[in-house]
Amino acid sequence: MGDIRRRSAVVLGLTAMVIPLTLALGTAPAQAASCTTKAGPYQKQVEKFLGRPVDGKQSSADCKAIRAFQTKHGITPNIGYAGPVTWGVMDLMNKQKAAGKNPNKAGKCPVNKGRIACVDLTRQLSWIQDGKKLVYGPVPVRTGRDGYETRTGLKKVYWRNKNHHSTIYDVPMPYAQFFDGGQAFHSVGVSMWNPPGSHGCVNMTKTDAKKYWSLLRTGDEVYVYGRKPGT
Known part of the structure; x- marks a missing residue:
């Protein structure tokens, strides 16, 4: 050829190359300094996906679990916030699993x-x-x-x-x-x-x-x- x-x-x-986006989209530049204490708009869905108690309230354990998921799958900032990108990834995983x-x-x-x-x-x-x-x-x-x-x-x-x-x-x-x-x-x-x-x-x-x-x-x-x- x-x-x-x-x-x-x-x-x-x-x-x-991965281009950082804003927090509103669930991504932002650099590593996060610490876990957020704020519950995200998809808090309950994310808690359920991760096998956490589903109460819609952000706990330290919730944040650590969400943050670990974000870090593993390249979602930034990895501050443990249950935003639309994090839930979007989880929802897609659910649909892929359903394909069997x-x-x-x-x-x-x-x-x-x-x-x-x-x-x-x-x-x-x-x-x-x-x-x-x-x-x-x-x-x-x-x-x-x-x-x-x-x-x-x-x-x-x-x-x-x-x-x-x-x-x-x-x-x-x-x-x-x-x-x-x-x-x-x-x-x-x-x-x-x-x-x-x-x-x-x-x-x-x-x-x-x-x-x-x-x-x-x-x-x-x-x-x-x-x-x-x-x-």
Whole structure:
């Protein structure tokens, strides 16, 4: 493949660096100095998710549990505040869990294409199926943030590079499998729920990206549908 096409793939498929947002959105720069004593608007939902006593009141133990969750999944500021981003991540996890081993129950990903990689932007899930048979997954993914949405539709894997690296931004993109312009499956080291998202690529854990690499080939189809929350 020519240099121009490869350069385009690098620029368009580059994983977004996490950009801090304001507290109103549930994120802010730098590490938090201490836990907040303020109850958030999603206090009861967050308490229930974490298995805490559901009383809607912020306690020291509540804050520590919320803060640990935020730290693990890259939500900043990690001050233990039950805001919309923290609850949004938890709500998405609940929906992913509900998908179980039948992610295509609604039949939105084609079952007449043979082996195909499906990407559900709404639930931030991906899986590989062969007809109606689930081959691998579903697994959580991290797709394009607002303004850099992962494009929907039927596509094909057209270029694979196991050790891809962006020389422009000096960012590794291991197990890269490009399927639409510069948009690709590839692994990243951040949490799959780390806001705000990629620059269009479908981010995966190293384990899942490696498995996709072993299961997919150039020419295999990819179907992307739905809409990512917040876009």
